Amino acid sequence: MWRHRGLAVGTGLGYALWRRLLQPGAATLQAATARILAARFEQLLQKDLANARAGYYPRRLLHQFPAFEYLRCMPEALLELPRVLLRSYLGRYDDLPAQARPETYPRYYRRTFHWQSDGWLSERSARIYDASVEFLFGGTADVMRRMAIPPVVDAVRARRRPRILDVACGTGRFLGQLGQALPQARLYGLDMSPFYIRHARRMLDPQLDVTLTAEDAARMPWADGFFDAVASLYLFHELPARVRRDVAREIARVLRPGGTLVVCDSAQLSDSAELADALYAFPNGYHEPYYKGYLRDDLAAMLNECGFEVIESAPHLVSKVVTARKPA
Secondary structure (H helix, E strand, C coil): CHHHHHHHHHHHHHHHHHHHHHCCCCCCCCHHHHHHHHHHHHHHHHHHHHHHHCCCCCHHHHHCCCHHHHHHHHHHHHHHHHHHHHHHHHCCCCCCCHHHCHHHCCHHHCCCHHHCCCCCCCHHHHHHHHHHHHHHCCCCHHHHHHCCHHHHHHHHCCCCCCEEEEECCCCCHHHHHHHHHCCCCEEEEEECCHHHHHHHHHHCCCCCCEEEEECCCCCCCCCCCCEEEEEEECCHHHCCHHHHHHHHHHHHHHEEEEEEEEEEEECCHHHHHHHHHHHHHHHHHCCCCCHHHHHHCCHHHHHHHCCCEEEEEEEECCEEEEEEECCC
């Protein structure tokens, strides 16, 4: 528990520094919101410990915070900071590397999300992404990701060699965690960025049974009903409303009847209205063009609309996990 509690300092400092850098003059969080976040932080840590004790994932995952790996990224990340600030000031959401051929990607994707250099379209972006996210969330990003593991484990525990897909797998961080919880699983990762896929191939344990594919989540290359379970982490808030539904329906297509979808993404107003000032602060500081619409587009209702049966929707700090089933 000492390791978890140590993250509380990073959470406060990381969030405060982010607000000061990207939102000069921004007001501090309302006292009531700060108290709610502190209580949710404690609940998140308790849930993480309870999941490990229940055997959903090995206890070693609780201590696999790659501090030295992230520290190695810090010089490059610090060099990026002036570029990020200038891009934010100038509103250069289209500042993308020409050699990555951004015109070949969907229009909504051609953006410097978070104002990060190159958007999703470079090796440099992939190298510093995980360290940047952990800084932003004060060391809780991995903990919130792990909240998606128990419903996946429950969904496939009766299958000897389940096939599990991570949609928008990015650097492969969640696939690595899932592989430790389910070493017998055949894991698949899909991401539109070939740069992030290449980075994931380098970072993932070669002993894991992982297949990585650079494709559009709205047009997946697998047959109907191919997967026993599908997970998607922090994708839907970066999609326009129409594309959210296209991706959800495509997930339903590749998921077997009775299979489970687990979505971990940002909290929404439907479940966390009391955090509205904190949630709305995020797109004010970062380039997140679809986030305000996402806040009002309840994931559970959207998945019902796309043919899923929602089993549970549970908030975790500033995230939520929605578990849904494809009707059998």
